[in-house]
Amino acid sequence: MAGTSSPQFLSSRSSSVLVWFITGTSSGFGNRLVHTVLGRGDKVIATTRSLATLPILDSIPSPQRLHLPKSDDLHVVELDITEGEESIKAKVGEAVKVWGRIDVLVNNAGCAIQALIEEAGTVETNIFGTLDVTTAVLPYMRARKFGTVVFVGSRTSWLQKNPKAVYAASKAALHSIAQGLSVELAPFSIRVLLVEPGAFLTEGILPPSSPSSTHPATPISDYDSMRTQAQNNYASMIPGTFKGDPQKAMTLLADVVRGEGKAKGKEWPLYLPMGLKAEETMREKWGSVEGVLEEWGEIIRDLDFDEGVDSLKV
Template sequence: MASTSEPPLLSDGRKVWFNTGTSTGFGRCLVSSVLSRGDYVVASARSLESIQDFPKSDSLRLLQLDVNDGFDAIGLKVDEAVAFWGRIDVLVNNAGTGMKALLEEGGSNHFKEQFHTNVFSALDVTNAVLPHMRPRKSGTIVMIGSRSSWNPEVPGSGAYCASKAALRAIGETLSVELAPFNIRVLIVEPGAFRTNAIFTQPYFTSNPIPDYDDLRAKSQAAFEAVRGKQPGDPAKAMEAVLDVVRGEGRAKGRSWPTYLPLGEIAEKGIKEKCSRIVGVLDEWADVVRDVNFDS
């Protein structure tokens, strides 16, 4: 359980982090990494019980936050987070879910549910934090996305991949809109890491269409085969995020990346997609360019 004693005055250059979705996976690892670097962290989760086992620390505060509760409720929680140490230097939007369904079977309702948590809620949290960053002209917004947004050609993953692609687009736009306020955006896109993510979420089968029986079965088997065997270490991934945000370790002396793909699977998948797109642009250049009004 976190300490409730008064924190020291923040005049030592240490950062204050506000992290969502800290009960498992990347979120839990990130809290440990932040504390190990000597920074302060407000760890939030939908259930306080799920994060009561964090080690006691004067640099840690726990906050109950359901990111799906809406902007007004989130705003009150952000105010609570700010009250702990007087500011938020780094927001990490990690809370999310990974739902699986074939597109026709899941339909738009499946998409709406997925986007509510992964996209709209992340935007709500961000917009609730920004009024505390803009006046100080300082801050960092971290979006925990996924390399799946680059490689959605996996049956059953359409809604999840689309939500992460939307999150990346939001991050890209924010990076421009917030630049005048010296607020940076980091879009983290992990590959296959051993977290709950999409692999442990149930597969939507409430609207089975017989034509998809074989594809659905193969898709379910493929997800199950990967579960627990992902090569990525989430603790190492979050150490990389700390390096970038703090400008130290492997990030020392480097320019701000905006994008941070993590893992060889992410590297390979993103490179292949970019190469395919460039290939189409080259092969179809005459068609691509010949669509303007005649002079």
């Protein structure tokens, strides 16, 4: 909901404490965001696919020992976003009872599918799983006419140069969903934010030699050379260009939602690119589109009915 500032958002509530519902908190952005949000004095409902594999400790998180902190302001829910609409609705309903509301939903959970279109199979997790969580939370926000919905997208939804169109397509779907929801939810004072990270060094960055980094559902030998080249390119990129600090990214996200720190006084953005690589990708995409419009502008505009033609009779 562009044009609505975060300070106005917080001032519309009797308390400045927000309740966050964050998916995918076992690692990466989600894990760091939990720590960041709790540090701001907010409350968190954190979801993870398995409670057994994620310890709750007192110490500060690190890439070597990811965990959730001990806190009275933290409630952990075992939730897989692919487990189905009815199951997710039930778990969200129980989670709402903890503090009586959800103010901020962060759709962070998803799969980094590095695969070719013909080999990859479906993209249910990133699209339908995210939609199931969102539609489970929205009724509670609409009832209070207050809330923020955050989608963690990717710069690849703007432009892709490597063979990973399946992942890019799933994030492009979230791009369109966020745009649509920003219009549909505006009458209920619910804001939408599409976070589009660039090259951030999180635990999800797998070495290309790992079989799980390509996820081919049905490997096709014709693509062996292309797949290998893509893996090699990815391997060379990680040490050189994946310089983004995920903690800084989540600090900025908390700033934007709360209207604090670097976001203080700024207007609410529908899109929030994160990192230099994200900015470069978006600018390159804009330049490409502008080039098409310059080259083809007169031609594509000259497609209306000719003067004097009654279009209703055609």
